[in-house]
Amino acid sequence: MLAPNIELLFTEAGPDHGDRARAAAAAGFDAVEVWSLDGKDLDSLAGAGVxxxxxxxxxxPKTSFTFPxxxxxxxxxxxxRAVEDARRIGCPRLVLASGLGFPGASRERNLDILAEVFATVVERTAxxxxxxxxxxxxxxxDHPGALLDRTADAVRVARAVGSGRLGILYDLYHSITEGEDPAAELANAGGLVHYVQIADVPGRGEPGSGRIDWAAQRKNLRAAGYDGPVGLEYYPTVASAESVRYVKGEW
Known part of the structure; x- marks a missing residue:
């Protein structure tokens, strides 16, 4: 299942994200993804048919884990609040960020703190x-200063939490931009990859606009056993309907 990010795609339909979702449906998609649900017309989005x-x-305001x-x-x-809104529109997963980390603490200690915080998140939303x-x-x-810039560290935190309700989002654009080998990262992550996003490198445009070998990356995902949804989180270089043609034809 391919899910266009309607913060970036189908913006031609106007500011209402429900209208953007309907435009995505008209283009043949059964699903979409969004950024924050804050300030959106959730009834319009839920009624879009995707x-x-x-x-x-x-x-x-964003909350970051900055000071001990x-x-x-x-x-x-x-x-x-995010869980309540996600339930309202039938969204099955929410994306967690690491923040900047605690100054003066080692990376290992920072990861341990993240695991503690996210274990509480999982427990309180049971x-x-x-x-x-x-x-x-x-x-x-894109994100200078972010604590979690390595897939292996996200895997470590998820393993420390030890819940089937918390996995990792593997974004091929971020991973390759950071210099990682997707095949190795996916093999290490195992079944912890619960969601995937794609964009090309460089430029974060639609697949086909950069240098990523998408046939090889599809093979890597299949080898890792991933068969879940794929979010299209990219900045289109052409109109949305045109930018998605390569993905729909090749993915």
Missing amino acids: AVTAALVEYP GTDHAAYYAMVD GSGVGFVLEPVNTRV
């Missing part, structure tokens, strides 16, 4: 029917 595969946990001793109550309240995926992002181009 599944919503993923959304971000974070609502403005920080009270995480506001963060957990944000998670609760029975919700909503799962979570932890996303590592590249720090070379």
Whole structure:
């Protein structure tokens, strides 16, 4: 299942994300993904006739794990609100970010703190029917300063939490931009890859606009046993309907 990101695609349909989702459906898609659900017309989105595969946990203002001793109550309240909205539109997973980490703490200690926080997230949302995926992002181009810039570290945190409701989001664009070998990262992650996003490198445009060998990457995902949804989180270089043709024809 391919899921265009309607923050970036089908924006020609206007500002309402329900209208964008309907435009995606008219282009032949059964699913879409979004960023934060904050401020969106959830009734319009839920009534668009397509599944919503993923959304971000974070609502403005963003909560980051920055200082030791920080009270995480506001963060957990944000998670609760995101889960409530996800349930309202039938979205099965929410994307977690790492924040910047705790200054002065080792990477290992930072990862342990993340595991503790996310274990609490999983516990407090038990029975919700909503799962979570932890996303590592590249720090070379898009997210300087982010703590989680390595797929293996996200895998470590997910394994430490040890819940089937928390896996990782493997974004081929971020991984390759960070200099990783997708085949090796996917093999190490095993069944912890619960969601995948794609964009080409360089430029984060639609697949086919850059240098990624997409036939090889599809093979890597199949070898890793991944058969779940694939989010199209890219900046189109042409009109949305044209930009998705390569993906729909080749994926």
